[in-house]
Amino acid sequence: MLRPSRQHAGYWAFLLHRLSGLALAVFLPAHFLVLGLALERQAALDQFLHWTELAPVKLAETLLVCLLTLHLAGGLRLLALEFLPWTERHKALITAAFGVSLFGGLLFLLNTA
Amino acid sequence: MAEDSSPDDAVQPELQVDVWRGGAQGQYQRFTVPRSANQTVLDVVTWIQRHRDASLAYRFACRVGMCGSCAMTVNGRPKWTCRTHVRTVTRDRYLQIGPLRNLPVLRDLATDMAPFFDKWQAAQGRFSGSHSRRDPLAVIPPQSHERQAADAAIECINCAVCYAACDVVQWQPDYVGPAALNRAWAGCNDVREADRGRILRAVASDGGCYSCHSQQGCAQHCPVGLNPTRSIAALKRAALASLSSHG
Numbered sequence: 001m002l003r004p005s006r007q008h009a010g011y012w013a014f015l016l017h018r019l020s021g022l023a024l025a026v027f028l029p030a031h032f033l034v035l036g037l038a039l040e041r042q043a044a045l046d047q048f049l050h051w052t053e054l055a056p057v058k059l060a061e062t063l064l065v066c067l068l069t070l071h072l073a074g075g076l077r078l079l080a081l082e083f084l085p086w087t088e089r090h091k092a093l094i095t096a097a098f099g100v101s102l103f104g105g106l107l108f109l110l111n112t113a
Numbered sequence: 114m115a116e117d118s119s120p121d122d123a124v125q126p127e128l129q130v131d132v133w134r135g136g137a138q139g140q141y142q143r144f145t146v147p148r149s150a151n152q153t154v155l156d157v158v159t160w161i162q163r164h165r166d167a168s169l170a171y172r173f174a175c176r177v178g179m180c181g182s183c184a185m186t187v188n189g190r191p192k193w194t195c196r197t198h199v200r201t202v203t204r205d206r207y208l209q210i211g212p213l214r215n216l217p218v219l220r221d222l223a224t225d226m227a228p229f230f231d232k233w234q235a236a237q238g239r240f241s242g243s244h245s246r247r248d249p250l251a252v253i254p255p256q257s258h259e260r261q262a263a264d265a266a267i268e269c270i271n272c273a274v275c276y277a278a279c280d281v282v283q284w285q286p287d288y289v290g291p292a293a294l295n296r297a298w299a300g301c302n303d304v305r306e307a308d309r310g311r312i313l314r315a316v317a318s319d320g321g322c323y324s325c326h327s328q329q330g331c332a333q334h335c336p337v338g339l340n341p342t343r344s345i346a347a348l349k350r351a352a353l354a355s356l357s358s359h360g
Contacts (some may be wrong), residue, residue, distance in 0.1 A: 002155050002278060003189060003277070004214065004330075005189050005190040005191065005278060005330070005334070006280070006330070008328075008329070008330065008333045010327070010328045010329035010330065010333070011280075011330060013328075014326055014327070014328045027293065074152060078327060081327055081342075082327065082346045082349055082350070085351065086309065086343050086346065086347075
């Protein structure tokens with residue numbers, strides 16, 4: 001009946017920090033599974049690495065890098081908020097965290113292009 | 114004043130107002146209310162109660178933003194209704210007024226505030242001194258660092274707007290909430306407080322300051338401009354420092 005009021009930057013920063021963390025938690029087992037191929041099934045690993053050269057996979061990897069840097073920058077923002085002298089510049093910090101995320105993604109895309 | 118009468122008032126002199134009726138499983142009831150200059154949301158509710166339905170239950174006292182008793186949910190946001198002008202919350206002459214979120218609904222717009230104040234007690238937001246009435250008054254210079262630190266959190270009017278705005282209160286029922294923690298931090302900064310450790314132990318336990326996710330919904334909605342998240346962050350640091358200093 002009574003819906004919460006969440007139209008502010010702090011909520012969106014919180015939500016995206018959580019969602020990026022969940023996405024990374026889902027990705028990590030797959031990442032370790034592929035690393036495990038290097039030990040036992042080298043042909044399968046080569047086949048997988050060949051598959052990762054496809055453009056859609058590169059774009060997905062870019063998104064992953066964005067999520068990773070967003071989670072990192074968001075976590076540093078929270079640590080700064082809770083352990084450094086208080087600042088009222090929260091929107092600037094949230095914007096900076098998103099900026100770091102986009103920069104990280106673009107850097108990865110340019111290096112792989 | 115002239116600035117309070119917009120051209121829209123002359124064209125559309127009425128408000129369409131949906132008001133929550135009943136308990137937790139109630140529903141909204143539509144009323145048409147005359148528009149007037151300088152009209153507050155509390156004026157709207159009072160007009161309905163006096164002219165349309167005397168059984169409408171709501172709570173208010175001072176009407177000047179001091180007592181904190183008239184908070185309601187207005188167009189989806191928790192507000193102190195006596196100081197919220199209608200023109201600041203609607204452009205299309207529509208208001209939806211409900212009880213505060215995260216508190217049990219007694220009837221209509223009145224909520225049971227007992228859980229809110231019980232949590233103040235759980236957070237130990239009360240004073241315990243070491244002096245008697247025979248001792249001289251404590252002198253705390255207004256410009257001192259200690260007094261300034263206490264001032265940052267002391268003006269809370271107990272309206273529960275921050276409590277209604279907080280997602281963690283909804284998700285974690287034992288979380289004491291922003292107002293209780295803000296009060297606890299004001300108590301920690303009181304130089305006359307004799308048992309600061311009692312407060313820090315209480316706020317560092319389950320449902321205390323470490324449950325806060327720092328979304329700052331409380332600060333977004335606080336009608337008197339406090340920032341409970343700032344107080345909670347300071348409590349986190351103080352509780353951690355206290356833990357490390359005591360082993």
